[in-house]
Amino acid sequence: MSLMPKLSTILALSASLMAATDAEVISFLKKGIGGNPNITNVQIEVSGKKNLPAMSGWQAYFMSIEADVKQGGSTRHINQNGTYFVNGNVIAPELINVKTGERYNDTVSPDFSSSFYTKSNRISGEANATHKVAIFSDPLCPFCRRYVPEAIAYMAKYPKTFALYYYHFPLSTLHPAAVTLTKAAIVAEQEGIDNAVLHLYKVDVNASEKDDQKILNAFNKTFGTKIDLNDIRRPSVVNQFEFDQKVAQSMMVVGTPTVFFNGQKDASKNKYKEIKVK
Known part of the structure; x- marks a missing residue:
């Protein structure tokens, strides 16, 4: 409401x-x-x-x-x-x-604080890359599932040009299953699984599913992992999840995907494509 x-x-x-x-x-x-x-x-x-x-x-x-x-x-x-x-x-x-x-x-949005560009949120590129791109996304958002993997794959090819930061922003009212999925992805990230966010968009699960175990089963099937309920309740996982939500709130993010390019909201979501890369 x-x-x-x-x-x-x-x-x-x-x-x-x-x-x-x-x-x-x-x-x-x-x-x-x-x-x-x-x-x-x-x-x-x-x-x-x-x-x-x-x-x-x-x-x-x-x-x-x-x-x-x-x-x-x-x-x-x-x-x-x-x-x-x-x-x-x-x-x-x-x-x-x-x-x-x-x-x-x-x-129009508030200025993107430099403190939001954390190491744990950077999924590709060098910290001192020419351009900083921040993506807020829900892995079960239909548009996100088309847009985000393509954007990630493209920018990852140019680590000196793009530092890509990702913030988990599940729309719990629309996609209840996304909350558990994103927490499982944070576990995978913290355990050093490569391209955890990219693979997150391949998980096949009903967006309306509310049974955490069924959601984890779908996640583990895609990732080949054995993440369980205790894993997604770890303090480090909860802290990262809450941090992402706080950043989204500070930046007035209400929908997904929301993209910021060099600290400014990118309504087109495609400014990264306008950059000449080598």
Whole structure:
């Protein structure tokens, strides 16, 4: 369930002639979300802001939103990120450049911190390669299964040109089996199995499967391994899994595959193909 208010048009934040403050933006969104009686304990923070040079006066607001949501007879806690655009006392849920057609929701993101480029996330290339590429992916996402192996195989051929960093981002609501698969892949990576991420996309399993043992059986069949339930519960595996999720949250990643090229979100996902390689 999305907590984002359905603001179909640009709305006034307040009657003030001055630029809206962070507090006003938060208050406006709280009123919109809190208007739903099934949503309580709404907490909203501004996690970052970025000016849009091509759209004078506009700023992208990166928001962290938490709330308790009642669905049926149960209540669950939801933590989501969202991007809004603010200009003076006006807020918009999306912003499109009418001259270029650029949809800023797709292209604007927080700056990619250098601390996210870790050795454990680098799956190919040299750390000092000319270009850094980061991929967030779910191994059971249909588009990912076509795109990611090709991208990995291509960039791996040019280790001085591309340093490729991979972040496990299973979409648990859509593909429950992906969570266990990614943890098994992390085990394989930590045990030194070559091309673990690349082989991950060959595992044949129902994306809706929730039986961890059945999922591991499919993984082990593909990898020729004997990874078990205890392995995917190792602290080192859990820590890496949680790190990848935190990076995704910091970078406002909501879908897969999401690609960053040299720290900037690559909506085309193909900027690496534009680089001349030797």
